[in-house]
């Protein structure tokens with residue numbers, strides 16, 4: 065297996081790989097700086113380093129992760145990872161390239177898309193639909209029947225009540241309490257959650 069990315073997200077995924085008794089061969093990074101610990105090599109990306117490998121895109125930012133995916137998708141296969149302490153209902157599905165971190169709880173009939181990060185100790189309740197390239201940050205709590213559209217980011221510790229739709233590329237701030245649907249590209253903070261600005265179509269903030 066190889067990781068694309070060598071920053072903080074790669075460090076936690078490497079730890080997950082080891083705890084699953086898998087082998088990480090090396091990492092690639094658009095800006096390799098040689099600072100990855102554990103003496104693992106980090107190379108600049110090249111097709112021959114990725115071709116026919118099992119890859120995880122270890123990048124926290126959704127837009128960057130999606131861009132990398134489109135660049136390399138025809139060369140490689142993608143791994144899906146789940147920490148042994150995570151609970152994923154047998155009635156739920158998880159797409160390729162997605163990483164499920166420690167202590168996550170995914171309850172019944174949840175659909176999780178491709179290349180998502182379901183981060184430490186978050187809860188995703190029954191019948192939620194999480195589209196591709198979503199990041200759900202640590203300790204976020206999603207009640208039942210929530211739809212999270214492509215590329216949205218749910219901030220650390222955010223709470224979302226049942227039945228809400230979070231629009232494409234929306235950003236839910238740390239600790240926000242979301243009671244209403246959130247339009248695409250909106251940035252929402254506070255309790256109750258309010259829109260403070262709009263994100264660029266394909267940018268970060």
Ligand SMILES: CC(=O)SCCNC(=O)CCNC(=O)[C@H](O)C(C)(C)COP(=O)(O)OP(=O)(O)OC[C@H]1O[C@@H](n2cnc3c(N)ncnc32)[C@H](O)[C@@H]1OP(=O)(O)O
Nearest residue numbers: 201202218219220235236237238239251252253254260269
């Ligand atoms: C393992 C990991 O690390 S996973 C990553 C986890 N990280 C996160 O979840 C981070 C989520 N990000 C946030 O909460 C950010 O603050 C964002 C995206 C909501 C806003 O960031 P920015 O666009 O840079 O906004 P900025 O910092 O300029 O704040 C704008 C205003 O909103 C307020 N604000 C920002 N974030 C929040 C928040 N989470 N809750 C309440 N108010 C907030 C600021 O105080 C500021 O208010 P002011 O105008 O009265 O001074």
